[in-house]
Amino acid sequence: MEKGARPQQLSKEKLKKPQQLEQSTLQVQHCSTVRSSVRSIMSYRVQEEISKVIGSRQPMAEDRKNLPYTDAVTHEIQRMANIAPLSLPHATSQDVTFQGYFIKKGTDVIVLLASVLKDESEWETPHSFNPAHFLNDKGQFVKRDAFLPFPAGRRACPGESLARMELFLFFTSLLQRFHFSPPPGVTEDDLDLTPVVGTSLFPPDHQLCVVSRV
Numbered sequence: 001m002e003k004g005a006r007p008q009q010l011s012k013e014k015l016k017k018p019q020q021l022e023q024s025t026l027q028v029q030h031c032s033t034v035r036s037s038v039r040s041i042m043s044y045r046v047q048e049e050i051s052k053v054i055g056s057r058q059p060m061a062e063d064r065k066n067l068p069y070t071d072a073v074t075h076e077i078q079r080m081a082n083i084a085p086l087s088l089p090h091a092t093s094q095d096v097t098f099q100g101y102f103i104k105k106g107t108d109v110i111v112l113l114a115s116v117l118k119d120e121s122e123w124e125t126p127h128s129f130n131p132a133h134f135l136n137d138k139g140q141f142v143k144r145d146a147f148l149p150f151p152a153g154r155r156a157c158p159g160e161s162l163a164r165m166e167l168f169l170f171f172t173s174l175l176q177r178f179h180f181s182p183p184p185g186v187t188e189d190d191l192d193l194t195p196v197v198g199t200s201l202f203p204p205d206h207q208l209c210v211v212s213r214v
């Protein structure tokens with residue numbers, strides 16, 4: 001594109017091609033039947049809670065305390081699918097002995113965050129998705145010490161509050177307006193969501209059905 005040129009804008013006609021509408025209507029009919037797995041039931045519960053507490057207005061940061069199940073699900077998503085598997089590199093400022101290992105002053109140390117997020121001595125079902133990790137028996141949200149996707153201490157992530165609020169607002173806004181399910185003929189177990197490993201973890205390309213609820 002030439003310097004200063006504006007990106008081409010999609011006209012309303014292009015967005016509403018009859019052919020595209022027909023295809024999406026067809027998808028809706030197929031998609032709306034795929035709603036029986038455990039994860040679908042969890043997303044129903046989130047949607048039920050959002051409908052009860054927020055209704056159709058825009059979700060706000062203050063809503064989080066009134067949506068314990070939704071809050072627990074967003075935490076569990078971050079526990080199971082944390083995007084930052086490692087901390088940034090740090091160096092020991094003095095000689096340290098940690099769990100029987102001697103680490104000399106000035107040694108580079110990188111913390112494996114995934115180890116604490118799936119620690120078998122900390123979580124009831126460390127390797128499976130379970131929002132109950134963050135709920136007490138009254139259904140209230142509970143914090144967990146081993147939930148450390150943003151590490152701790154002096155060099156912890158300073159963006160934590162912003163990131164957590166954004167995750168909450170995006171997640172509630174999306175589930176308020178849409179149903180998500182695998183494409184027709186594919187079950188959730190068929191979807192390969194094994195993370196692609198880079199400096200961050202992200203899901204491989206895959207197809208989803210997204211159906212409007214409104």
Ligand code: HEM
Nearest residue numbers: 083084086087088149150151155156157158159160162163
């Ligand atoms: C889901 C979102 C995020 C996750 C999982 C995350 C995670 C992390 C992790 C694991 C570290 C390394 C901490 C360490 O080495 O001890 C870090 C550092 C950092 N993060 Fe985030 N982060 C997120 C979002 C953000 C946002 C939104 C901002 C800024 C607006 C931000 C700014 C930073 C900065 C500046 C550091 C370096 C801190 C330092 O070295 O003192 N992060 N983050």
